[in-house]
Amino acid sequence: MTRLFGLLLLVEGIGLLLSTLIALISRGDDAMALSVSSILCIVPGFLAFSLTAGYKSHLPRREGFFAVVVGWIIISVMGSIPFVLSGYIPRLTDAFFETMSGFTTTGASIVENIDSFPRGLLFWRSMTHWLGGMGIIVLALSFLPGVGIGGMHLFDAESPGISIDKVSPRIYQTARRIWGVYLFFTLLEMVMLMAGGMSWFDSICHSFSTMATGGFSTKQESIAAYHSPYIEYIITLFMIIAGSNFALLFFTIIGKPSMLFKDEEFRDYLLIILGFTVLIATGLYISTDLGLEKSFRDSLFTVVSVITTTGFVTADYLTWLPVLTMLIFALFFFGASTGSTGGGIKIMRIVLLLKNSYYELRRMIHPKAVIPVRFNKHSVDTKVVNNILAFFMFYVSIFFISSIIMMIFVPDMATSMGAVASCMGNIGPGLGSVGPVFVYAHIPDFGKWFLSFLMMLGRLELLTVLILFTPSFWEK
Amino acid sequence: MTRLFGLLLLVEGIGLLLSTLIALISRGDDAMALSVSSILCIVPGFLAFSLTAGYKSHLPRREGFFAVVVGWIIISVMGSIPFVLSGYIPRLTDAFFETMSGFTTTGASIVENIDSFPRGLLFWRSMTHWLGGMGIIVLALSFLPGVGIGGMHLFDAESPGISIDKVSPRIYQTARRIWGVYLFFTLLEMVMLMAGGMSWFDSICHSFSTMATGGFSTKQESIAAYHSPYIEYIITLFMIIAGSNFALLFFTIIGKPSMLFKDEEFRDYLLIILGFTVLIATGLYISTDLGLEKSFRDSLFTVVSVITTTGFVTADYLTWLPVLTMLIFALFFFGASTGSTGGGIKIMRIVLLLKNSYYELRRMIHPKAVIPVRFNKHSVDTKVVNNILAFFMFYVSIFFISSIIMMIFVPDMATSMGAVASCMGNIGPGLGSVGPVFVYAHIPDFGKWFLSFLMMLGRLELLTVLILFTPSFWEK
Numbered sequence: 001m002t003r004l005f006g007l008l009l010l011v012e013g014i015g016l017l018l019s020t021l022i023a024l025i026s027r028g029d030d031a032m033a034l035s036v037s038s039i040l041c042i043v044p045g046f047l048a049f050s051l052t053a054g055y056k057s058h059l060p061r062r063e064g065f066f067a068v069v070v071g072w073i074i075i076s077v078m079g080s081i082p083f084v085l086s087g088y089i090p091r092l093t094d095a096f097f098e099t100m101s102g103f104t105t106t107g108a109s110i111v112e113n114i115d116s117f118p119r120g121l122l123f124w125r126s127m128t129h130w131l132g133g134m135g136i137i138v139l140a141l142s143f144l145p146g147v148g149i150g151g152m153h154l155f156d157a158e159s160p161g162i163s164i165d166k167v168s169p170r171i172y173q174t175a176r177r178i179w180g181v182y183l184f185f186t187l188l189e190m191v192m193l194m195a196g197g198m199s200w201f202d203s204i205c206h207s208f209s210t211m212a213t214g215g216f217s218t219k220q221e222s223i224a225a226y227h228s229p230y231i232e233y234i235i236t237l238f239m240i241i242a243g244s245n246f247a248l249l250f251f252t253i254i255g256k257p258s259m260l261f262k263d264e265e266f267r268d269y270l271l272i273i274l275g276f277t278v279l280i281a282t283g284l285y286i287s288t289d290l291g292l293e294k295s296f297r298d299s300l301f302t303v304v305s306v307i308t309t310t311g312f313v314t315a316d317y318l319t320w321l322p323v324l325t326m327l328i329f330a331l332f333f334f335g336a337s338t339g340s341t342g343g344g345i346k347i348m349r350i351v352l353l354l355k356n357s358y359y360e361l362r363r364m365i366h367p368k369a370v371i372p373v374r375f376n377k378h379s380v381d382t383k384v385v386n387n388i389l390a391f392f393m394f395y396v397s398i399f400f401i402s403s404i405i406m407m408i409f410v411p412d413m414a415t416s417m418g419a420v421a422s423c424m425g426n427i428g429p430g431l432g433s434v435g436p437v438f439v440y441a442h443i444p445d446f447g448k449w450f451l452s453f454l455m456m457l458g459r460l461e462l463l464t465v466l467i468l469f470t471p472s473f474w475e476k
Numbered sequence: 477m478t479r480l481f482g483l484l485l486l487v488e489g490i491g492l493l494l495s496t497l498i499a500l501i502s503r504g505d506d507a508m509a510l511s512v513s514s515i516l517c518i519v520p521g522f523l524a525f526s527l528t529a530g531y532k533s534h535l536p537r538r539e540g541f542f543a544v545v546v547g548w549i550i551i552s553v554m555g556s557i558p559f560v561l562s563g564y565i566p567r568l569t570d571a572f573f574e575t576m577s578g579f580t581t582t583g584a585s586i587v588e589n590i591d592s593f594p595r596g597l598l599f600w601r602s603m604t605h606w607l608g609g610m611g612i613i614v615l616a617l618s619f620l621p622g623v624g625i626g627g628m629h630l631f632d633a634e635s636p637g638i639s640i641d642k643v644s645p646r647i648y649q650t651a652r653r654i655w656g657v658y659l660f661f662t663l664l665e666m667v668m669l670m671a672g673g674m675s676w677f678d679s680i681c682h683s684f685s686t687m688a689t690g691g692f693s694t695k696q697e698s699i700a701a702y703h704s705p706y707i708e709y710i711i712t713l714f715m716i717i718a719g720s721n722f723a724l725l726f727f728t729i730i731g732k733p734s735m736l737f738k739d740e741e742f743r744d745y746l747l748i749i750l751g752f753t754v755l756i757a758t759g760l761y762i763s764t765d766l767g768l769e770k771s772f773r774d775s776l777f778t779v780v781s782v783i784t785t786t787g788f789v790t791a792d793y794l795t796w797l798p799v800l801t802m803l804i805f806a807l808f809f810f811g812a813s814t815g816s817t818g819g820g821i822k823i824m825r826i827v828l829l830l831k832n833s834y835y836e837l838r839r840m841i842h843p844k845a846v847i848p849v850r851f852n853k854h855s856v857d858t859k860v861v862n863n864i865l866a867f868f869m870f871y872v873s874i875f876f877i878s879s880i881i882m883m884i885f886v887p888d889m890a891t892s893m894g895a896v897a898s899c900m901g902n903i904g905p906g907l908g909s910v911g912p913v914f915v916y917a918h919i920p921d922f923g924k925w926f927l928s929f930l931m932m933l934g935r936l937e938l939l940t941v942l943i944l945f946t947p948s949f950w951e952k
Binding site: 323326327333365366389391394403407408413 | 797798801802803829832837840858861866879887888
């Protein structure tokens with residue numbers, strides 16, 4: 001476990017080192033803060049990693065759950081140091097919120113003047129997204145599969161029928177491929193954004209944010225600041241990619257796109273995007289004078305931004321007709337595909353639960369027939385359905401209970417529910433006073449810590465964190 | 477099926493006949509409308525019933541689902557006739573809403589001047605509650621058990637291990653007993669309310685409403701009109717009783733109260749009431765100058781009124797601290813016990829789903845162990861868990877989709893969500909402009925028909941109605 005933490009700190013330290021470089025090149029006043037933070041990560045990280053060389057790298061099941069949660073907290077604390085040291089986000093509560101929001105790819109921010117931040121810090125802020133987004137996929141591959149369906153499905157796409165537990169060497173191969181896909185699309189997006197007139201620096205930062213489904217921007221106004229339909233469409237496209245299953249994206253790159261387009265989850269994902277976009281675009285076109293193209297573009301961008309849990313903003317959906325805002329809020333509970341960098345409940349879970357419910361009606365009509373749920377033409381084991389059910393129940397209950405707790409501190413129903421749904425789903429903007437054109441700065445301290453916790457809870461798919469709170473976990 | 481409809485109309489006609497009697501005694505201007513309506517029910521009802529004498533009374537499975545839904549619609553249409561004919565609720569949309577609200581024991585009203593209604597109509601209005609409340613229990617016993625866990629559990633309390641399908645004669649015996657319990661508590665409440673100074677007429681009407689967990693009152697201000705702590709406590713007590721499993725109540729009456737108090741669902745039900753009451757009373761005491769007793773009484777009454785899905789009002793929870801209002805809104809999704817006259821999701825379903833989710837964490841720690849969910853010391857079959865899961869998913873999805881649809885007509889999130897949750901749960905008051913001190917009069921016509929449908933959907937536990945919308949239902 002120490003070895004794992006060491007590795008995490010090393011990776012974080014290298015990210016900070018790169019940020020320091022950016023700071024030095026652009027002669028920012030953040031170079032000192034970033035370099036000190038980098039050393040604070042690299043030195044203990046290197047020591048922990050090298051002193052434990054030769055230790056078994058395989059973690060037992062329980063220690064694994066524990067390590068993931070603690071590791072996530074450690075990197076968030078360390079990652080907030082440059083913000084505090086540089087004085088740009090002086091308070092630890094705020095800096096921790098911002099960093100947790102980064103690593104969890106939430107993108108909720110407390111910064112009200114991001115345009116005045118130096119480049120080193122902006123780069124680091126987007127870098128937290130990028131590391132976190134990749135991290136969660138590697139995690140899904142190497143560890144979480146035993147837990148739920150996320151990684152399992154990711155792996156099954158390549159070799160159906162082989163249990164992930166037995167094929168350790170293959171995990172690394174798959175991880176490398178996924179890494180390649182991630183890097184490939186990040187670079188591709190960067191180039192395409194630069195082609196649209198975005199500066200190289202903004203292009204890197206936004207590509208990091210997009211591919212991680214994060215949402216941090218270098219502009220206070222987010223993507224709306226560019227007033228460029230081209231940039232909006234490009235980012236929409238890459239958000240859709242980032243919200244897809246990366247294993248299937250790999251096969252698309254190597255020339256087998258049919259696997260992606262035959263995938264039930266991917267098709268449902270596109271259908272949901274299409275359905276909501278048409279509904280909302282129609283509503284916007286009728287109720288405003290935006291015109292057809294702008295209504296369509298704003299709807300598509302917002303729907304994709306929310307369902308992929310990215311959180312970029314080109315339009316303030318709170319100013320739309322209430323029913324359109326409500327449609328967007330409903331999307332807060334969908335989430336992207338399994339095996340993507342996106343958060344939320346995820347399309348496959350939603351579809352499986354709805355299918356199972358619909359099949360139950362058929363079971364009532366034919367009580368003696370055995371009618372299993374099918375997904376991607378395979379029947380789904382009841383154990384998997386049960387795991388998804390547990391996940392969903394926890395999601396709904398935690399959403400309700402957390403909204404109530406938030407209302408003690410923020411006595412407004414829309415803001416509380418919006419903030420909780422947004423942070424749990426790793427989206428970013430919420431409702432009320434944490435809407436798309438606002439930030440989380442005014443939330444009281446307790447609320448910020450609480451929301452930070454919810455971000456982590458959502459990012460680690462609830463169960464991994466919740467399991468630490470059960471008595472049986474701590475039994476010998 | 478014709479025979480069943482005939483029987484329903486006969487029962488309804490007798491109820492209307494009784495109301496006509498009340499109207500004649502109190503010399504109201506509603507006697508003519510009520511007597512005509514009574515004849516309109518009794519004549520076709522008698523014909524349908526007598527002409528089909530000798531027909532087999534057992535309905536096949538599919539016809540059963542169909543008959544329940546159509547029967548419910550027929551009695552609601554017929555029951556709204558006296559309101560229209562008398563001119564007190566001249567529009568059919570409104571009268572149908574009010575009657576459906578009565579039979580489903582919802583208690584949502586469109587009437588803004590109920591104090592000026594004649595006694596015959598008031599009696600009929602409360603009578604719809606009482607008939608609907610009893611009806612749903614008989615239904616649960618004789619038919620719905622095959623569907624879910626409601627009636628099954630009710631019956632199992634008496635004779636565990638015997639399938640309800642095989643014991644037709646016993647159903648009638650059980651139904652008679654349940655009828656006795658219902659009548660017993662209705663009379664007891666009536667006497668105790670009269671002892672508190674309520675008129676005999678108001679006592680009957682409120683006893684009908686309470687035992688059916690309905691919520692219609694003879695006063696526009698509801699129970700708040702009496703300014704009597706005694707009456708409030710008595711009604712609280714009988715609401716708690718009405719929200720309990722009637723089979724267990726039977727055993728309590730014949731001297732075996734231990735069965736009730738050992739029942740897991742009943743204990744959870746009391747614990748939830750206690751927990752929410754303490755939380756809300758504390759909040760009220762701190763934030764207002766109501767004093768300890770009044771804070772406690774208002775909290776207890778409101779919590780019980782909402783969780784039992786009755787909907788009587790002594791305090792306007794919308795004027796409380798937002799977090800307290802939110803706690804009440806959370807209760808909208810709990811509901812009463814299975815085998816009670818209450819609606820909503822029901823305690824047993826909630827507890828089973830939460831238990832199952834918690835057990836899933838234990839299953840993750842011990843992946844090879846088989847850990848079934850236990851309820852009342854018996855392990856619960858996965859089929860039952862799956863049926864409950866389907867119910868819950870439908871409940872949540874329909875709530876969300878319906879809220880969005882309502883927002884097209886009522887562009888206010890709180891009102892739409894409150895109205896939908898309240899009508900689906902058969903509660904009565906909602907949030908926003910359909911709060912405890914308001915009525916549903918201002919909702920546009922489409923919204924009223926839609927909410928009427930939701931009341932029926934909720935009352936028949938969703939699946940019975942939804943099943944009619946599946947293609948397989950209509951296949952040969």
